[in-house]
Amino acid sequence: MRRKIIYLTLLVLLNACSEFLVVEPDSQVSITEQFSTMEGVHQAINGMYYEFEDLYTDDFYIYADLVGGNLSFSPAEKDQIVEIPPNRNIDQVYEFRDQASNSDMEGVYDQAYEIINATNLIIEQTAESSLLSDAEIQQIRAEALACRACTHYILSILYAQQFGFTEDASHPGIVYNTSTITAGVDFPARLTMRETYDLMLADLEDALDLFTGTQALPYGESKTYFNGITTASMAARIALQMNDWENALRFADTVINNSGLVLTKGTAYSSEWEHPGATLTETIFELNIPRDSDGSPGSSVAHSFYLYESTLNYADFVASGDLVDLYIGEDIRRQMLMEVLLPTSINGIITYQAYYFTRKFQVEKPTPVTRLSEMYLVRAEALARKSNPDLSAARIDLNRIRYRAGLDPLVTDDNLLEEIFLERRRELAFEGLLLFDLARYQKDILRDKGCISSVCTLTYPSDRFILPIPQNTVLLNEFMEQNEGY
Numbered sequence: 177m178r179r180k181i182i183y184l185t186l187l188v189l190l191n192a193c194s195e196f197l198v199v200e201p202d203s204q205v206s207i208t209e210q211f212s213t214m215e216g217v218h219q220a221i222n223g224m225y226y227e228f229e230d231l232y233t234d235d236f237y238i239y240a241d242l243v244g245g246n247l248s249f250s251p252a253e254k255d256q257i258v259e260i261p262p263n264r265n266i267d268q269v270y271e272f273r274d275q276a277s278n279s280d281m282e283g284v285y286d287q288a289y290e291i292i293n294a295t296n297l298i299i300e301q302t303a304e305s306s307l308l309s310d311a312e313i314q315q316i317r318a319e320a321l322a323c324r325a326c327t328h329y330i331l332s333i334l335y336a337q338q339f340g341f342t343e344d345a346s347h348p349g350i351v352y353n354t355s356t357i358t359a360g361v362d363f364p365a366r367l368t369m370r371e372t373y374d375l376m377l378a379d380l381e382d383a384l385d386l387f388t389g390t391q392a393l394p395y396g397e398s399k400t401y402f403n404g405i406t407t408a409s410m411a412a413r414i415a416l417q418m419n420d421w422e423n424a425l426r427f428a429d430t431v432i433n434n435s436g437l438v439l440t441k442g443t444a445y446s447s448e449w450e451h452p453g454a455t456l457t458e459t460i461f462e463l464n465i466p467r468d469s470d471g472s473p474g475s476s477v478a479h480s481f482y483l484y485e486s487t488l489n490y491a492d493f494v495a496s497g498d499l500v501d502l503y504i505g506e507d508i509r510r511q512m513l514m515e516v517l518l519p520t521s522i523n524g525i526i527t528y529q530a531y532y533f534t535r536k537f538q539v540e541k542p543t544p545v546t547r548l549s550e551m552y553l554v555r556a557e558a559l560a561r562k563s564n565p566d567l568s569a570a571r572i573d574l575n576r577i578r579y580r581a582g583l584d585p586l587v588t589d590d591n592l593l594e595e596i597f598l599e600r601r602r603e604l605a606f607e608g609l610l611l612f613d614l615a616r617y618q619k620d621i622l623r624d625k626g627c628i629s630s631v632c633t634l635t636y637p638s639d640r641f642i643l644p645i646p647q648n649t650v651l652l653n654e655f656m657e658q659n660e661g662y
Contacts, residue, residue: 285335285649297356302316337369352371376414409461445508460547465542496627506583555573571589
């Protein structure tokens with residue numbers, strides 16, 4: 177049964193959060209009323225997931241692939257010119273000239289902290305609720321903690337230099353809110369990146385200890401909610417990004433050994449993505465397409481970013497030539513690229529050029545967040561990087577993905593980390609990870625084929641690997657430290 181999301185749910189929760197942020201405590205009647213019934217509690221939890229889905233599948237979902245170099249642009253349908261789509265607010269980040277006073281991603285920053293405040297409201301308002309059993313309170317807290325950790329993680333990879341930027345991770349992280357914040361009253365400061373990750377990990381560990389096995393909402397598929405397996409998969413990703421190889425290995429092991437999932441067979445790989453009725457069998461965590469009150473689907477990754485229907489109706493983003501070139505031989509992922517000839521204006525002359533749309537998001541399906549293939553690649557990298565590396569075991573995990581893709585197995589450990597990086601880029605393309613992989617590997621951004629920016633390369637380290645803290649936040653909070661270079 178699809179998760180039921182209605183507009184009223186979102187409206188109720190956002191109104192509650194908004195009032196909490198701007199009014200005096202004695203005026204917070206709407207919040208008390210919100211949590212006074214089971215329907216209100218469910219609406220609040222439902223709203224949390226609705227907003228997390230909206231955050232994750234909006235500009236954040238394409239940001240890392242676009243900036244990192246996996247994506248290029250299709251020609252505009254009106255004049256056939258290849259340009260940065262004027263209908264999308266991405267030109268500054270694409271050209272590494274984002275501004276604190278008018279950031280392309282300011283909405284992401286604001287929405288993320290609204291979600292975090294909502295998770296804290298849910299935790300605080302349900303902690304001693306007479307409506308709920310102890311087990312229900314425990315489960316709600318677990319799901320909210322997991323959501324809080326993952327939302328802080330999104331903020332950290334956008335607004336703080338990667339964990340290894342300084343040897344002890346003492347560089348600025350983000351504001352980590354573990355309780356509700358009142359605007360104009362509370363002025364939290366940024367923690368170090370080490371402190372940020374410690375709190376993130378604590379939230380994840382607490383959530384994993386608290387999950388009861390019964391989801392908080394009495395409808396919907398379990399893999400669309402935070403639970404023991406979905407949260408462990410996110411914890412594996414987060415630990416890897418934070419150079420915590422031992423925990424990345426532990427969390428990935430948990431998912432691989434306990435999820436009950438197996439890698440999709442190579443023969444079914446393409447059809448599972450493309451067939452409307454097929455399920456992505458190796459998906460661990462996914463986000464439902466939001467639906468209106470009449471049940472009709474809202475916007476999705478496919479229609480917003482990657483859809484191709486005809487030469488007269490197609491979306492803005494295609495695979496860059498750099499990405500296309502990575503698929504060699506009989507790699508099945510190459511079959512996931514749909515080659516289309518489109519009229520293109522070059523110096524005023526129309527010619528037909530090849531563009532490569534991904535087949536991953538051509539039908540209406542939930543958006544995958546984590547898949548089993550990523551967990552094998554997380555484990556491979558963690559095994560190769562940990563203090564006592566096990567390169568042989570890392571190569572075995574890497575070869576699982578290569579074998580499924582139709583590539584020959586690696587037989588030596590030479591350049592193994594580089595091979596893992598390349599396999600991640602091929603396997604997880606269009607799923608929003610490349611820039612963060614580049615940062616973790618401390619690699620330069622090298623955009624060549626299809627790059628139309630005035631700046632196509634960026635040498636690591638650079639201030640422009642991260643975004644500016646929105647200027648309004650800095651002006652309103654005397655303790656807020658702006659990122660270097662902004």
